[in-house]
Amino acid sequence: MGNVIKVREVSKKFRIPHEKRATLFDHILGLTGKRVTYDEFWALKNISFNVEKGSSMGLIGKNGSGKSTLLRLIGNIYSPTTGSIETVGRIMPLIGLTTGMQLSLTGKDNIFLYGSIMGIPRKRLMDEYDEIVEFAELGEFMDLKLRDYSSGMLARLAFSIALATDPDIMLIDEVLAVGDLNFRKKCMKKIDEINSSGKSILFVSHQTSQVKSLCDTAIFLDSGKIKSMGDTDKVVDDYLHFMALQEEKAEKRISPFDGPIAGTGEIMITSLRTTDSNNKEKTAFSSDEPLILEIGFKPLKPVERPVFMVQVLSPEGKLVYGTNTQKEKLDLGTVSKEGRITLNIARLPFPHGRYTINLGVFREGKLKAKLAYHFVKNAGAVFVTSGKQEFSRNQAKVAVKWNVT
Amino acid sequence: MLSIRTYYKYRELIWSLVVADLKSKYKNSALGFFWSMLDPLLISIVMIFVFMHVFDLRMENYPLYLISGLMTWRFFNSTASTMRVIRGYSGLIRKIYFPKEILVLSACLSSLISTLFEFVVLFIISIVLGGNITGWIVLTPLVLLLLFVMVIGFSFALSTLYVFYEDMQHIWNVVLRALFYATPIIYPATRIAPDSPYYIIFILNPMSHFVITIRHLIMYGDSPALGSVIGMLVFSIIAYVAGFIIFKRYEARLPEEV
Numbered sequence: 026m027g028n029v030i031k032v033r034e035v036s037k038k039f040r041i042p043h044e045k046r047a048t049l050f051d052h053i054l055g056l057t058g059k060r061v062t063y064d065e066f067w068a069l070k071n072i073s074f075n076v077e078k079g080s081s082m083g084l085i086g087k088n089g090s091g092k093s094t095l096l097r098l099i100g101n102i103y104s105p106t107t108g109s110i111e112t113v114g115r116i117m118p119l120i121g122l123t124t125g126m127q128l129s130l131t132g133k134d135n136i137f138l139y140g141s142i143m144g145i146p147r148k149r150l151m152d153e154y155d156e157i158v159e160f161a162e163l164g165e166f167m168d169l170k171l172r173d174y175s176s177g178m179l180a181r182l183a184f185s186i187a188l189a190t191d192p193d194i195m196l197i198d199e200v201l202a203v204g205d206l207n208f209r210k211k212c213m214k215k216i217d218e219i220n221s222s223g224k225s226i227l228f229v230s231h232q233t234s235q236v237k238s239l240c241d242t243a244i245f246l247d248s249g250k251i252k253s254m255g256d257t258d259k260v261v262d263d264y265l266h267f268m269a270l271q272e273e274k275a276e277k278r279i280s281p282f283d284g285p286i287a288g289t290g291e292i293m294i295t296s297l298r299t300t301d302s303n304n305k306e307k308t309a310f311s312s313d314e315p316l317i318l319e320i321g322f323k324p325l326k327p328v329e330r331p332v333f334m335v336q337v338l339s340p341e342g343k344l345v346y347g348t349n350t351q352k353e354k355l356d357l358g359t360v361s362k363e364g365r366i367t368l369n370i371a372r373l374p375f376p377h378g379r380y381t382i383n384l385g386v387f388r389e390g391k392l393k394a395k396l397a398y399h400f401v402k403n404a405g406a407v408f409v410t411s412g413k414q415e416f417s418r419n420q421a422k423v424a425v426k427w428n429v430t
Numbered sequence: 431m432l433s434i435r436t437y438y439k440y441r442e443l444i445w446s447l448v449v450a451d452l453k454s455k456y457k458n459s460a461l462g463f464f465w466s467m468l469d470p471l472l473i474s475i476v477m478i479f480v481f482m483h484v485f486d487l488r489m490e491n492y493p494l495y496l497i498s499g500l501m502t503w504r505f506f507n508s509t510a511s512t513m514r515v516i517r518g519y520s521g522l523i524r525k526i527y528f529p530k531e532i533l534v535l536s537a538c539l540s541s542l543i544s545t546l547f548e549f550v551v552l553f554i555i556s557i558v559l560g561g562n563i564t565g566w567i568v569l570t571p572l573v574l575l576l577l578f579v580m581v582i583g584f585s586f587a588l589s590t591l592y593v594f595y596e597d598m599q600h601i602w603n604v605v606l607r608a609l610f611y612a613t614p615i616i617y618p619a620t621r622i623a624p625d626s627p628y629y630i631i632f633i634l635n636p637m638s639h640f641v642i643t644i645r646h647l648i649m650y651g652d653s654p655a656l657g658s659v660i661g662m663l664v665f666s667i668i669a670y671v672a673g674f675i676i677f678k679r680y681e682a683r684l685p686e687e688v
Binding site (some may be wrong): 102103120128129130134138141143 | 443450453525685686
C-alpha cells in the first residue's frame with residue numbers, strides 16, 4: 026500500500042524575540058533605536074519518514090521534543106521552514122484537550138462548527154448527531170456551554186466529533202490522557218477499529234503502554250531530531266533507556282542517605298550502587314540481566330548479627346520483590362567496621378518501568394521498620410526496559426546471592 | 431482569485447460561524463437585538479438635544495439626518511470588533527487547518543446581517559420622521575454591500591496586524607474616532623465647501639461617500655451623486671485588495687503568533 030504521509034527533510038524554525046516587542050508603538054520607536062533581535066529555535070531538524078496507508082505510528086519523546094510541532098506541520102497548521110510534507114486524504118488533528126473547540130459555545134454548536142471546518146455537510150452532521158452524542162455519553166449536556174464542561178467531558182466531545190468526521194488520517198495528541206478509564210478504553214478500541222479499516226493514525230502519548238498496544242511503528246524524538254525509529258517495541262525500549270539515563274543524571278544530585286534518619290542508628294546504610302555483572306554502574310536493566318546492589322554500611326559501635334533487607338517497589342509503589350540476609354541464612358557475625366554487602370539478583374521479571382529500592386538493616390528476628398537500626402526509603406531506582414508483560418507483578422521468585430566484603 | 435472560491439467551498443462553516451457570532455451578540459434572544467439598537471438611538475437623542483437646543487443648529491430634519499448617518503457609521507465602526515476575530519479564534523487556528531479568511535469574512539457577514547436588521551428599523555424611523563421615501567430606496571442594500579466589501583478589506587488588514595501588535599486596537603479606536611468627526615454625520619455636509627482646506631479630507635475619507643449616498647437613498651429620496659458612487663466603488667475595491675494582500679502576506683505565520 027502507498028504512503029499517506031511523506032515527510033521529507035523537514036525542519037521548523039521558530040523566532041523568539043529577545044525583548045517582547047509586541048506593540049506597534051514600540052516598533053516605531055525601535056526604528057530609531059536598535060533593531061528587533063530574535064533568537065532562533067529549531068523545533069525540528071531534518072525529519073524524514075513515511076506513514077503507510079492503514080498503519081499507525083507512535084510519536085514519543087519528552088515535553089518540548091517537537092512531537093506537537095510535527096503533528097501541527099502534518100496537519101497543515103504550521104508550514105515547514107524547509108523540506109516538504111505530502112499527505113493524502115482528509116486529516117483530522119486532535120491536538121490538546123479542547124482541540125480548538127470554542128468554550129463560549131454549547132456542545133451542540135461545537136459539533137456543527139467543528140464538523141463544518143472538517144467539510145462535513147450540515148445535513149450529514151444532523152443525521153449523525155445522535156450517534157456523536159451517544160458516543161460521547163454527554164446526552165444531557167449538549168446545551169451547556171463548553172466552559173462549564175470538565176476536562177474529561179471536553180475530551181469525550183472532541184473525540185466523538187473527530188470520529189464522526191470520518192478522517193483518512195487521524196493525528197492524536199494527548200487527547201487520551203484525560204477522561205475516565207472506561208472512556209479511554211472505549212476510545213482505544215475505536216481507534217484500533219478505525220485503524221484496521223484502513224485509516225492511518227499518528228499517535229502522541231506519554232504512556233508507552235498505549236503506544237505499544239496501538240502502534241505498529243514509532244518514532245522517538247529528542248530535541249527536534251529522530252533518535253530512534255522503527256518497530257514500536259524497540260523504539261519504546263530506546264526511549265525508556267534514554268529516560269532512565271536522564272533520570273539517573275538528575276538523581277545523582279540529591280542523596281537519599283542525607284535525609285533524616287529512620288531507625289535507632291547503631292549501624293547505618295551509607296550508600297547504594299546498582300551495577301551489572303561487570304561491576305559497571307548503571308540504572309537501566311533489561312529483564313533477563315542480573316542486577317547487583319552494592320550496599321555500603323557503617324556501624325557506630327559493634328553490632329551483633331545485623332540483618333540487611335532489600336525491597337523492590339513497582340512504579341505504582343507496590344512491593345514486588347523483597348529479601349533479607351536472615352531469610353537467605355547469611356550470618357554476618359559481629360560487625361564492627363564499615364564495609365559493603367552485595368546482593369545479586371539474577372533477573373528482573375517485571376514489566377518495564379521505574380522500580381524503587383528500599384534498604385534496611387535490622388536486629389536479628391525483628392524485621393519491623395519501627396525497630397530498624399536504619400531504614401532508607403527510595404535508596405535508589407532502576408529502570409526495567411524490556412517490558413516483558415507476561416510476567417506477573419506479584420512477588421517474583423528469583424535466584425539471589427548475598428556477599429559480604 | 432481573492433478567495434471567493436474559498437468562501438463558496440466553506441459556505442457552511444461561514445454560516446456556522448455567523449450564527450454562533452449572532453447568537454452570542456444577541457444572547458440568544460430577540461430582545462438582544464432591541465438592546466443593541468437602544469445604544470445608537472439613545473446617543474442620537476442626546477446628540478439631537480445637544481445640537482438642536484444647545485448649539486441651536488438649524489437644518490431641515492436634523493434628527494433623521496443624524497440617525498441615518500450614525501447607522502451607516504455603525505457598520506464601519508464594527509471593524510473595531512471584527513479586528514479581534516483572528517485572535518478570538520486562536521484556539522481553533524492553533525489546532526486545525528482551515529482558510530483563515532473564513533473567520534474574517536464571517537465576522538463581517540455577521541456585522542452585515544446586524545446592519546440589515548438595523549436598516550429595517552432605520553426605514554421605519556425615516557417614515558416616522560418624515561423622510562422622503564421613493565424608489566431610490568431599493569439601492570440601499572447595494573450600497574451596504576459595497577460598504578461590506580470595504581469593511582472586509584479593513585478587517586483583513588486590522589485583524590492580521592492585531593495578531594502581531596497588541597496596541598493596534600487602541601490605535602484603531604483613535605483613528606476611528608477621528609474618522610467619525612471627519613465624516614459628515616453630526617454636522618451638515620454643506621459646511622465643508624469645495625474651496626475649504628478640509629475638502630480634501632472629506633473626499634479622501636471613504637465614509638463620507640457612503641454616509642452621503644445613504645442619505646440620498648433613505649432620507650431625501652433622490653439620486654446619489656456620481657462622485658460619491660465612484661468614491662464608494664474605488665475605496666471598497668482598494669480596501670479589499672490591499673487588506674487581502676496584507677492578510678495573505680502574513681497568513682502562514684498566524685498560527686504561530688496568535
